[in-house]
Amino acid sequence: LMLVTMRGQWGEFNPWQVSMGQAVKPALESVGVKCFPVDTAEEIGETFVAAADIAFNGRLSAAVLISQRVIGAKGFGVK
Secondary structure, eight states: OOOEEOOTTOOOHHHHHHHHHHHHHHHHHHOOOOOEEOHHHHHHHHHHHHHHHHHHHHHHEEEEEEHHHHHHOOOOTTT
């Protein structure tokens, strides 16, 4: 079970992060990880519970992908 905070999405200032951000879900799915993206903070809890259920009861790999929109764009002093 993974909890992944995404980069390379909404508001990304660093173009190097965009390619990796786009590749996360397809790369995880290609090795059998069930991905559950969330775009709002309100979805995180219930989505994590559902992913944990499939991971532990189904004995499957699962990842909750938290959108950059939820965690906010990184700035590192760049405006």
